[in-house]
Amino acid sequence: MTEAVHLVPILQDNYVFVAVSRDGRAVVVDPGEAREVRDFLRERDLILDAVLITHHHGDHVGGVAELLATTNPLAKVFVPRRDRGRWDFTTDFVDEGDLVETAGFSFRVMALPGHTLDHVAYHEESRGWLFSGDVLFGLGCGRLFEGTPAMMHQSLRRLTALPDATRVFCAHEYTETNLRFLRSLDETRDLSELEQDVRGKRRQGQPTVPLSLEREKRWNPFLGATNIAEFTTLRERRNHF
Numbered sequence: 001m002t003e004a005v006h007l008v009p010i011l012q013d014n015y016v017f018v019a020v021s022r023d024g025r026a027v028v029v030d031p032g033e034a035r036e037v038r039d040f041l042r043e044r045d046l047i048l049d050a051v052l053i054t055h056h057h058g059d060h061v062g063g064v065a066e067l068l069a070t071t072n073p074l075a076k077v078f079v080p081r082r083d084r085g086r087w088d089f090t091t092d093f094v095d096e097g098d099l100v101e102t103a104g105f106s107f108r109v110m111a112l113p114g115h116t117l118d119h120v121a122y123h124e125e126s127r128g129w130l131f132s133g134d135v136l137f138g139l140g141c142g143r144l145f146e147g148t149p150a151m152m153h154q155s156l157r158r159l160t161a162l163p164d165a166t167r168v169f170c171a172h173e174y175t176e177t178n179l180r181f182l183r184s185l186d187e188t189r190d191l192s193e194l195e196q197d198v199r200g201k202r203r204q205g206q207p208t209v210p211l212s213l214e215r216e217k218r219w220n221p222f223l224g225a226t227n228i229a230e231f232t233t234l235r236e237r238r239n240h241f
């Protein structure tokens, strides 16, 4: 079996990620729904080793209980420490700097508050995979439901410090909308390279995820914000876009 991360689309525009090891074990990130993920695992004869949760929103955790019940009830479920007491299915709590070792993968936990206070990302450093939930999106970032602009700005700065070659598995397909927002910020800028790629993929029904972090560093206006005030202004404009 080939080691890979697969995308399972659910709901309107969410992706559930399934990291598959060479020996047929699977790690599922943010299963907001169970059925599609269960079918994916069954069709490929994969064993669910673990579930990783980035934050408490329903479109990221809604399918966990059913997925466990219909695949492997003994799979581990890693949950942010701030979500202590929320769900019965949790087996392990994680926090900044922890290492989650499962199915032969090693995920370093990064606490990245802003979208929510509990939000974490899982970074498989040796493979260059970042499972970033709702912190960073293609050419955009998550809305601030619980955290402050300062928190989100700092969380994004931490992502900017990761290697260019990192592939970002973000949980929503928002790139095309964010590209229109980027265009609205500057009508004269040459975005043809981005526009061809993003629109071409979407026209063919292809995902724009995983994102290239190198490209996000170059084009994502939220990663480009140099201070909290600049970030706040951008986020406000995007909220009303």
Ligand SMILES: [Zn+2]
Pocket: 055, 057, 115, 134
């Ligand atoms: Zn969310």
